Amino acid sequence: MRRWISEHPNAFQAWALLVVWAVGIAALSIFGRTLEDAFFSSLFWVVVLGFSWYFTSRRLRRTASQLEAHGQVLAYIRYPHSLPGSLSGIWNRGIATLAPGKIEFQPAVYDTLEPSGRATSFTVLADSHELRKLGREDAKYIGELGFRPITLTTEKADIEVAAAPASLQKILDAVITPREPEDKD
Structure with missing residues (x-):
């Protein structure tokens, strides 16, 4: 259904x-x-x-x-392992610009996605391969329906990115470099 x-x-x-x-x-x-x-x-x-x-x-x-015309997606980011009281529990809405191995995240507000604050660039090293549902506490910060979070490991810290499933797939395709097959000698 x-x-x-x-x-x-x-x-x-x-x-x-x-x-x-x-x-x-x-x-x-x-x-x-x-x-x-x-x-x-x-x-x-x-x-x-x-x-x-x-x-x-x-x-x-x-x-x-x-956003798609510019190679961007609407996403929410939070820092799950940061100090309590900071952005550990709050999702930050913005525009994710995708590049091979990198995400540039520009916080944005309102329905017009007006930029707020400075952009942050993340070099993505790995992903968790775990697409999960938003919890009740998380869903109150994310206004769009159907968004799913995934954890990405960056050079600085782990971040969680929430987006629509199609947008998450675009993020993963763009930023996760294909892993080379291991030699079976």
């Missing part, structure tokens, strides 16, 4: 809106509204919700295509 939803997000949103509309009509009818009033009241809120979903998804697609 999840695979179908990820392959057909617009169809899923349409079905979800129909279900919300039906539940709204039923709930309002149960609480004493006339069927006509319940029908139009829930229709109004479903239209508002539909426009909200439409404009949000359009903005996210536009941002992703602009």
Whole structure:
């Protein structure tokens, strides 16, 4: 089911809106509204919700295509082994520019991805090969749905990078150098 939803997000949103509309009509009818009033009241809120979903998804697609045109991805970074109270538990949102063996991370804010602060360059040495789900505590800092974290070992320290699965694959393809096969002598 999840695979179908990820392959057909617009169809899923349409079905979800129909279900919300039906539940709204039923709930309002149960609480004493006339069927006509319940029908139009829930229709109004479903239209508002539909426009909200439409404009949000359009903005996210536009941002992703602009970043992809420049070889960049939207990502979150944190430093899991830093001192408590620093950025050990907080995800920093920004733009990751990819190069062979390197990630340049520019912190950014707002939906326009306005740069904030200076860029940091990481030389990636290895990855953890462990794509995991965000925990409840982590998810409150990451506003986008479906993002997954992975741990990367850099020349300075370990960092965690969270991005959409397709973006994570781009990161891994770009920055992890192919390992040479070992000789079996």
